[in-house]
Amino acid sequence: SQTIHQWPATLVQPVGSPLSLECTVEGTSNPNLYWYRQAAGRGLQLLFYSVGIGQISSEVPQNLSASRPQDRQFILSSKKLLLSDSGFYLCAWSVRAGETQYFGPGTRLLVL
Amino acid sequence: AQSVAQPEDQVNVAEGNPLTVKCTYSVSGNPYLFWYVQYPNRGLQFLLKYITGDNLVKGSYGFEAEFNKSQTSFHLKKPSALVSDSALYFCAVRDGTSGTYKYIFGTGTRLKVLA
Numbered sequence: 001s002q003t004i005h006q007w008p009a010t011l012v013q014p015v016g017s018p019l020s021l022e023c024t025v026e027g028t029s030n031p032n033l034y035w036y037r038q039a040a041g042r043g044l045q046l047l048f049y050s051v052g053i054g055q056i057s058s059e060v061p062q063n064l065s066a067s068r069p070q071d072r073q074f075i076l077s078s079k080k081l082l083l084s085d086s087g088f089y090l091c092a093w094s095v096r097a098g099e100t101q102y103f104g105p106g107t108r109l110l111v112l
Numbered sequence: 113a114q115s116v117a118q119p120e121d122q123v124n125v126a127e128g129n130p131l132t133v134k135c136t137y138s139v140s141g142n143p144y145l146f147w148y149v150q151y152p153n154r155g156l157q158f159l160l161k162y163i164t165g166d167n168l169v170k171g172s173y174g175f176e177a178e179f180n181k182s183q184t185s186f187h188l189k190k191p192s193a194l195v196s197d198s199a200l201y202f203c204a205v206r207d208g209t210s211g212t213y214k215y216i217f218g219t220g221t222r223l224k225v226l227a
Contacts, residue, residue: 006155044156044202044217059214090155098144098206098213103155 002027006091006104013111019064019078021107023091026072031093033074034101035066038088050074051097086111114139114207118218125193126226133188133221135203144206145186146215147177151199162186173197193225 003026025031035047046059048066056066067075088108092101115138125131144163148156160171167179177188203218
């Protein structure tokens with residue numbers, strides 16, 4: 001069966017510091033991968049999605065970037081964190097675009 | 113434009129009573145609709161989906177949803193609520209217009225089941 005992992009589970013970082021969040025999927029090949037941010041425990045905002053290695057689409061211009069160095073690895077990064085980057089970051093995968101998305105456990109980021 | 117609305121910020125229901133969490137959508141073409149549940153500090157868990165076929169879709173944990181094309185609704189239901197059903201529920205629709213088939217999520221409905 002497929003599983004999706006995210007780490008770290010929680011992170012507290014000072015403003016201006018770099019960021020690297022990692023997401024990995026097991027048990028499937030060539031998944032579509034997604035990064036979402038959830039602010040204030042409510043709506044989800046799609047940040048990036050990837051249909052293959054090295055293929056990244058950005059949904060919202062922002063302080064963040066994403067990379068997919070391996071088939072089942074998706075990384076969310078920032079060179080300098082802002083206070084507004086605080087939130088709950090969720091990674092998801094699907095077999096193909098438009099198919100059911102399955103979410104990871106999330107990373108809670110607090111920027112101080 | 114594709115959109116999904118969850119008109120209720122919170123729904124309170126007594127344990128053992130039936131529950132309904134509302135969702136309406138606006139899409140061009142055939143809708144692909146999904147329900148997810150989120151427990152505190154956790155990721156979203158897939159409950160059920162409608163793509164085609166029977167308008168009544170059964171999912172995990174005893175939940176079901178009814179697709180109503182004329183009312184453009186996809187309400188989540190359960191015949192008998194449990195306290196453990198208390199969580200945040202999201203409706204989502206697949207956006208097929210851009211070719212990327214991204215999800216559009218509702219703003220979420222907090223369900224509180226009272227003992």
